[in-house]
Amino acid sequence: QILFILILIIFLKFIKIILKYIGDFRRKKDIKHLPIVPFVGHKFHLTKKRTELYDFFLELSKRFKNEPFWCLWIGTLPVAIVHHCNIVDAFFTSSQHTKKSWQYNLVHPWLGTGLLTSEAEKWYSRRRLLTKAYHFEILEKFNEIMNEHAELLVQKFEYLLKNKTKIEIFKESKLCTLDVICETAMGVNLESQKSANLEYVSCVDRASKLLNDRFNAPWYWSDFVYYKTEPGKEFKKCLNVLHKFTKDIILKRDTEFDDLNLESKKKFAFLDILLMAKRSDSALTFQDIQEEVDTFMFEGHDTTASGLAWTILLLAENQKVQQKLYQEIEQELEQSNKQLTSSDLRKLKYLDCVIKESMRLYPPVPYIGRTITEDCVIGNHKFKKNDPVIIAVCSIHRDERFFAKPEKFDPDRFLNESEINKHPYCYIPFSAGRRNCIGQKFAMMELKIILTSVVRRFKIRSSKKLDDIVKVAELTLHTIDDVY
Numbered sequence: 001q002i003l004f005i006l007i008l009i010i011f012l013k014f015i016k017i018i019l020k021y022i023g024d025f026r027r028k029k030d031i032k033h034l035p036i037v038p039f040v041g042h043k044f045h046l047t048k049k050r051t052e053l054y055d056f057f058l059e060l061s062k063r064f065k066n067e068p069f070w071c072l073w074i075g076t077l078p079v080a081i082v083h084h085c086n087i088v089d090a091f092f093t094s095s096q097h098t099k100k101s102w103q104y105n106l107v108h109p110w111l112g113t114g115l116l117t118s119e120a121e122k123w124y125s126r127r128r129l130l131t132k133a134y135h136f137e138i139l140e141k142f143n144e145i146m147n148e149h150a151e152l153l154v155q156k157f158e159y160l161l162k163n164k165t166k167i168e169i170f171k172e173s174k175l176c177t178l179d180v181i182c183e184t185a186m187g188v189n190l191e192s193q194k195s196a197n198l199e200y201v202s203c204v205d206r207a208s209k210l211l212n213d214r215f216n217a218p219w220y221w222s223d224f225v226y227y228k229t230e231p232g233k234e235f236k237k238c239l240n241v242l243h244k245f246t247k248d249i250i251l252k253r254d255t256e257f258d259d260l261n262l263e264s265k266k267k268f269a270f271l272d273i274l275l276m277a278k279r280s281d282s283a284l285t286f287q288d289i290q291e292e293v294d295t296f297m298f299e300g301h302d303t304t305a306s307g308l309a310w311t312i313l314l315l316a317e318n319q320k321v322q323q324k325l326y327q328e329i330e331q332e333l334e335q336s337n338k339q340l341t342s343s344d345l346r347k348l349k350y351l352d353c354v355i356k357e358s359m360r361l362y363p364p365v366p367y368i369g370r371t372i373t374e375d376c377v378i379g380n381h382k383f384k385k386n387d388p389v390i391i392a393v394c395s396i397h398r399d400e401r402f403f404a405k406p407e408k409f410d411p412d413r414f415l416n417e418s419e420i421n422k423h424p425y426c427y428i429p430f431s432a433g434r435r436n437c438i439g440q441k442f443a444m445m446e447l448k449i450i451l452t453s454v455v456r457r458f459k460i461r462s463s464k465k466l467d468d469i470v471k472v473a474e475l476t477l478h479t480i481d482d483v484y
Contacts, residue, residue, distance in 0.1 A: 028078045032064045033071040054473040061395035068379035079388045083395035085425040090378045092433030101369025114295035133273045142184045146446050147339040149179045150453040152193050166484035173305040181300035186249045187269035200245045207238040212474040246293050304443050306364035306476040314358050314409050316462035329456050345448045353411035359429035366394040366473040402426040
């Protein structure tokens, strides 16, 4: 009898899946897609090598360029891929559909429900609190830290070149941005550029890679399955190290913290702002603070490193642009040995254009996942609550209706902002709307300081052409192989 009940439950579950699949297929039949295999979807396309998926997405966006979106079937799950900016505004201008896609649940073991992954009232209250941390006057205080680590990066480059050692640009970019975010977020100088073998540094790198692998393996999406596998066990070990490190820092800094002297501190961290908030808001716990510190660390180094590395590679391939940028730096900045200030950075108009154009071609976060929060109509298509959507930033940035010769690296296009502002959402490297990147000014300041330090001291060349570099779009856009 128990066996019969079990078989009946499985049978009914199977019938439910079939009925849902048929219903979804009928609803999505008006959205263009490649031919699918029933109940398998586009699995055979998705089993392409990781290295082929980024180009596959760009290719399909070109093929369906006259459509507002196209559909990707992951087994029985239909996912709408939005690649037109006039459709994207439904997600950025409204307070609806701000919910992250369910894949972000895979990040919860690391970040909890911090600003990146939280929803509704918790997200709103955290956003309001953390906005204070990115005020201009506070960012100014991080200027010195960014200069110090940029100088250390340059010195490391000089040492490697002197010893005829190739520079692996993504690795070195990550170590530099990790040092910056660790000192600005927690007030701790990791010195990972001097010793990349530190346990915390290696665990950040390894956990990020394991998370990327899990995103690309549907059979690992179940926690029950994943944590019984070797990658899952290794991921948990890495998280234990990462969480212990941040927890110890938070408790140590809290015991030393004197909120009366916060304003007079020359070097303070985002953590200080959270600790001060805890003193005036008893509802804010140490666990809440740790979620936000872990989120700062996670979001604040890999994305910036991606933007930095791709910009350097673009400059290496475009020598005329590199020379023009060097000339601007030489003309606008008088003393080559002094630390860069915000006033200095504002003079570097062409640098701003170079970074923006780099992030147009190679956005650090190429895709944004969202969930439909209520039944609605977008682009003449009926969506149901909980339908998954992916906003293809990389495809939107290459829309020829807004960017002439979209495949070309042309920083000059950003000299005329009216050309770029033809549509408010044709350029969204930091997302947009209510859930845009809270740290975009911080990231831009960091990128400008590091790039200026590098360009004024070196002539950049690469061992590979960009077309020969294999690109991988996961949590961030990076390369599959080392690039020197």
